[in-house]
Amino acid sequence: MFDVTSVKELQNLNPFIVIGCGGGGEKFANFEGIEAVGFVDDNPKKQGMEFCNNIVSSSLSEIIKDTEAKSVAIMLPIGAEGAALKYAVEAIDNGKNVITSFRSLSLLENKSLLKFAESKEVVLKEISPRLDVIRKIFGLSPPKCTEILPKLNYTPKTPVIFVGGTSQECGKRTTTRVLGETAKEKGLNVAVISTDEMGIEGPVDANFRAGSLSVMDVAAAVLGTIKYMEKEKNPDIIFVEGQSSLTEKGNPHPRGLSASILIGSMPDAVVVCHRPNHPFREPRGINYEVKAIEAVEPTKVIGISLNMRNVGDKKDILKYEEKYKIPAVDIKNGGASRLLDVIIDHIGLKK
Numbered sequence: 001m002f003d004v005t006s007v008k009e010l011q012n013l014n015p016f017i018v019i020g021c022g023g024g025g026e027k028f029a030n031f032e033g034i035e036a037v038g039f040v041d042d043n044p045k046k047q048g049m050e051f052c053n054n055i056v057s058s059s060l061s062e063i064i065k066d067t068e069a070k071s072v073a074i075m076l077p078i079g080a081e082g083a084a085l086k087y088a089v090e091a092i093d094n095g096k097n098v099i100t101s102f103r104s105l106s107l108l109e110n111k112s113l114l115k116f117a118e119s120k121e122v123v124l125k126e127i128s129p130r131l132d133v134i135r136k137i138f139g140l141s142p143p144k145c146t147e148i149l150p151k152l153n154y155t156p157k158t159p160v161i162f163v164g165g166t167s168q169e170c171g172k173r174t175t176t177r178v179l180g181e182t183a184k185e186k187g188l189n190v191a192v193i194s195t196d197e198m199g200i201e202g203p204v205d206a207n208f209r210a211g212s213l214s215v216m217d218v219a220a221a222v223l224g225t226i227k228y229m230e231k232e233k234n235p236d237i238i239f240v241e242g243q244s245s246l247t248e249k250g251n252p253h254p255r256g257l258s259a260s261i262l263i264g265s266m267p268d269a270v271v272v273c274h275r276p277n278h279p280f281r282e283p284r285g286i287n288y289e290v291k292a293i294e295a296v297e298p299t300k301v302i303g304i305s306l307n308m309r310n311v312g313d314k315k316d317i318l319k320y321e322e323k324y325k326i327p328a329v330d331i332k333n334g335g336a337s338r339l340l341d342v343i344i345d346h347i348g349l350k351k
Contacts, residue, residue, distance in 0.1 A: 002107050002114065003128040004099065007031045013071040013097050013123060017063050019087045021051045024075035024101060036073075038063035042083060060087055064094050071097035071123070076104035079150025085110070088124075092116055097123040102145050146214040152223045155266065158191075158235055159347040160226060162267035163305070164242040164258065164293055166283035168251065171273040171307035175331045176241035177203060179271070179343075182336040188236045188349075191229040195222065195243050195261050205229060210243055215256045222264030236349060240265040246292035250282030259296055267299045269346050271339065275307035276316070286324055302346050303339050304328040 004010060015035040018025045021043070029036040029052045039056045040063060041047060047058045057063050060072070072091035076084045084105035091098050098117065100107065107114060107126045117124035134141040163176045173196060180192035181203065192203070195210035195218075206225050210218050226238055242261050244254035262270075270293055274286050283289075290301045306317055308330050320328040327342050329335025343349075 002125045004125045005128045005130070005132075007033065009125070010034060010073075010099065013099065015067070015069050015071070016099075017060065017067065017069045017072045017091075017096075018052075018075060019060065019072060019084070020075040020077075020080075020104070021046050021049075021056050022075070022077065024077070024103070025073075026052060028073050028075050037067040037069050040087070060090055061094070064091075064096065069096065071099060073099045074104055075101050077151055078103045078147055080104055085113070088113060089116070092120050092122055092124065095120060095122060098125075100124075100126045102126055102129045103147065106144065108144060147216040148214070149217040149220040149224070152220050152227070154223055154227050156223075156226050156230065156238070158226070158230055158238050159268045159349060160238045160240060160265050161343055161347075162240050162242055162262055162265040162270045162299070163273065164262065164270055164289065165245055165273035166286060166289045167245050167248045167275065167278055167281035168243075168254070169281060170245075170275040170278065170283070171305055171331065172242050173201065174307075175271060175273050175305040176239050178331050178336045179340055180204070180239050182340050183237060183239075186340065189233060191233050191235040191238045192241075193222070193225050193229065193238065194241045196241065197243065204241075205233065210257055210261055211254065215260050218257060218260035219264030222261055223266065226265070237343075237347070240267065245283065245289060246296065247284045247288040248282060249284055262293065262297050265297075267297065269343060270299050270301045271303045271305050271343070272301050273305045273307065274320075275310065277310040279310060286320070290324070300346070302326060303342050305331045305335070305339065307331075308333075 011033040015037040017038040018036050019040045021039050021041040039051050039054050040060050041056050046056045049056050074084045074087055088098050129145045131141040163172050165172045180190050183190045191205045194204040194207040199207050199209035244258045246258050272289050317328055329339045
């Protein structure tokens with residue numbers, strides 16, 4: 001087997017040259033008993049800087065010549081598979097053992113590399129994704145790591161409004177779409193991004209099931225969609241539909257999904273949806289959700305969209321506004337225009 005499941009297995013391959021001067025490279029170098037004698041990174045901004053008591057180089061071959069390294073550890077992120085393969089081939093060709101991360105270079109998909117290492121009589125192993133632990137506990141697991149999208153370092157140029165909520169089925173889908181249509185009626189160029197549980201309902205500009213992705217990929221998917229929409233539509237405003245809730249106590253499983261969508265949205269402002277007297281969900285409530293949202297992401301909750309389906313007296317909406325000191329509306333009964341005005345004023349968008 002070519003899986004590494006303990007630090008002791010790595011210690012036998014000391015000393016190391018580490019490829020990648022990011023979180024993965026630093027963590028690898030700090031494993032107990034690991035001796036890192038050199039670092040390589042393709043980023044010119046990192047080259048020449050000190051990293052883990054070594055100077056970052058641009059050349060693997062130079063460090064191989066200048067050190068007594070026995071092995072090369074490739075700690076690159078998803079999306080850098082081409083660079084990882086290049087470094088692995090160079091290291092093996094120079095007679096060095098290679099340790100890869102499943103994120104940067106999965107050996108299951110590079111059988112020819114295993115044969116090359118065998119021909120050079122060097123060790124080629126991959127740090128395990130430890131799906132064996134999940135398989136032992138549950139009796140099943142994904143066949144491989146489910147994280148596949150590259151990380152994005154991008155700041156949206158367009159004002160982004162995130163539509164979150166206190167629970168599932170509280171009005172996020174409806175609020176997002178109605179706000180989008182109302183903004184279009186006001187003459188704004190709008191992009192609406194849905195992360196819908198079903199992924200089939202319009203009107204939206206992009207609709208994908210966020211729950212179909214690894215949570216590690218959701219933020220990148222949302223941010224990537226925002227970037228794509230900016231290029232395709234050059235919108236005045238972007239609305240992003242959230243899923244579930246950060247605080248709902250009755251069904252905790254999608255809460256990480258909700259956080260990932262929020263983080264990927266990098267919103268300028270947030271609308272929180274709430275369904276009073278929810279018949280089959282257990283929301284902790286508006287106050288909890290507002291605090292959670294503003295703690296997770298540096299943004300501001302500026303409005304409440306109420307789903308009044310289970311409320312007898314529709315005048316109750318005024319109580320929410322008085323209690324939380326932010327505008328509260330019934331989105332399906334004339335509230336969209338007022339809520340949109342609040343959003344436009346907050347982001348400073350010209351009507």
